[in-house]
Amino acid sequence: MTGPGRTRFCILPGSGGDPAGSAAGRSRAVTHEVFNQVPPLAGHDVSAEAVLLDGLEREGAGWAAAEVRELGRLAGTERAQEWGRLANEHPPVLRTHDRYGRRIDEVEFHPAWHELMDVAVTHGLHGSAWADERPGAHVARAAKFYVWRVDAGHGCPISMTYASVPALRAAPELAAExxxxxxxxxxxxxxxxxxxxRGxxxxxxxxxxxxxxxxxxxxTRAEPSPDGTYRLVGHKWFTSAPMCDVFLTLAQAPGGLTCFLVPRVLPDGSLNPLRLMRLKDKLGNRSNASAEVEYEDAVAWRVGDEGRGxxxxIEMVNMTRLDCVIGAASGMRLGVTTAVHHATHRSAFGRPLVEQPLMRNVLADLAVESEAATITMLRLAGATDRSVRGDEAEGAFKRLALAAGKYWICKRWPAHAAEALECLGGNGYVEESGMPxxxxxxPLNSIWEGSGNVAALDLLRAMLREPxxxxAFFDEVGRAGGADARLDAAVKEAKDDLADPAAIEYRARRVAERLALVLQGSLLVRHGHPAVADAFCASRxxxxxxxxxxTLPDGLDVGAIIDRAAPEEA
Incomplete structure (x- = not known):
């Protein structure tokens, strides 16, 4: 080593050619020197983020800060990041039969997957919030889900477990068990x-x-049995996390489309005939298994009334949509943090990238988008927490805000990820960087639990069914009224959009986008850093x-914005 970040490779004496001591040997002694390479982004506290910690307190979960910080420190370690890498480089494998030819329909995972799952479960990222009576429990859970960003794939079964509880409560006896x-x-x-x-x-x-x-x-058909259960026959084209213990499944009962609880193993220990036909070969989320499943007279218990599946x-779907927003916000934060870290330690044209005006514009713009997403997901988590505790106004706000947030924040993530990757140049295109x-x-969070069109149309349905x-939505947005003229003008435009019913389904995406933007603007103006709020209102x-x-305009305090996105150095 010749200094920080520098490695020198030499031709040793006696290795052939000119002796190292000769003039010719000295000219060839240093064949490769590594410098101007960025150190690993490891050993930092992922949760050391003002917008997150301030929001945690504001939304009633300040009591959880210590555990959030503990998980954030673990997420920043090289060990945890290696778990994420290994789980993705060694994706799950389907084992349909054991060595003796018996059908088992099991999915085999790399040990790193189980490490990730164990951390997530022991920290309560799955269903534990439902057993916690403290106000803010769902906000605390959202914050932990947000900081544990070392792998997105294992978040799928964690999210679905969290979301299953309110749907299961439609069958009190099953819920009790x-x-x-x-x-x-x-x-x-x-x-x-x-x-x-045990869990x-x-x-x-x-x-x-x-x-x-x-x-x-x-x-898929569901036929009643004399013992009160049903028998399911049919198929499912996309069952994510097929290694879960139980599934909420839709099937056509005599009374119409109905929801059922389907265990993989029956109470007597025998396997329920859920046949895993194959695992999907997916673009991303490769650490997680997604399967095609055939039901061959699978035993199921009804959840809710027939015909109301x-x-x-939908209780489960809405909770997983919240996690789509949290996951997208978390991914944006990882992207901009990595980009700022790279720009801080990488020089070009005689000075660090982070000091160059155009790169500062890009980094600040990415940071603004990230903070807008994070502050919104925390507000949605707060509304979720208060609505499950009986606050009807918060429930009404969430029904509109969650649909708009799911549409817009998830839609923004792919563009954000691409730009963050580009900040690393060719190094960002290489798998070892983590950016690919x-x-x-x-793209996944925009597709999962309803694509962009579905989210936008759900927003319209919510407006029509529940004026x-x-x-409630505009009461929330209006709390920033008069604080910023650009926000006031945007709110008026959004209201005018809703007042014109002509071809509103055709314009549904525009409606959803505008509602999401005014919500983000209102939250940033009221609770965000002034520099971030100013940049958001000016640009968005x-x-x-x-x-x-x-492409941010001149006159913004981009330095303050970038500083907030920089990772806490170890």
């Missing part, structure tokens, strides 16, 4: 009867090959920017 296990902080992997395990994971199985998002077109399972994996993950949700609401990141 299973909910304590879904909330238990015990990761207990393996094929055993659910009630024989459970839950999945969701809705999509069929002929229907996609149109679940009412499902063809969509209404029942981040980029491959970024009070519109009032005042439209003083281009279509790409890095």
């Amino acid at each position: 299973y909910e304590p296990l879904l909330a238990a902080r015990e990761y207990d992997f393996g094929l055993r009867a659910p009630t024989a395990k 459970l994971l839950a999945g969701m199985s809705m999509t069929e090959k002929q229907g996609g998002s149109d679940v009412r077109a499902n063809t 969509v209404r029942t399972i 994996r981040l980029f491959r993950e970024s 009070q949700a519109v009032d 609401l005042g439209r003083d920017s281009g279509a790409a990141f890095g």
